[in-house]
Amino acid sequence: MHEASIALSVLNTLTEECLKRGFSAIESVRLRIGKASGVLPDALIFAFDIAKADSIAREATLHIDLIPLGGRCHACGAVFEVEERFLITCPQCQGSDFTINQGFEMNIVDMEVH
Ligand SMILES: [Zn+2]
Incomplete structure (x- = not known):
């Protein structure tokens, strides 16, 4: 399952960052996810909730901002x-000469720690 490995990699990044900065717990995490990234937000939250159980983020809530x-x-x-x-x-002129610059992202925006 795609989302399970994403959840794990997010958790790893968070844990590393948290320990580096000397914090012991993560309260919440915010991710930016592009609608075209193929990630299903509900599945990701579900996977994160399972994966976080034995981690520094076990109390953390995952928030997802969907980017069109x-x-x-x-x-x-x-x-x-x-x-x-x-x-x-192009939605305006129906031309095919355009650049897509958002909608594929998968970033950690911020996290609250203590
Ligand atoms: Zn156009």
Whole structure:
């Protein structure tokens, strides 16, 4: 399961960061996840809740900010965000000369520790 390995890698990063900074527990974690990243937020939260049991993050709550797919069209200059997970043409001019610059991310934004 894809989300299980992501949950573990998030946990590893958090644990490392937490110990490096001298904290002993994590209260909450916020992730930015692109809608086009293929990660299912519910599955990730579920996997995280299982994986965190024996870790420094066992009390931690996982928050997920979903980032829509978005980009800029080189033909008409439109800057867009769409609800779709895939984009074949520019939503404004239907052209195919555009750059996607958001929607694929998987970042830890911040965490609360103590
Ligand atoms: Zn366009």
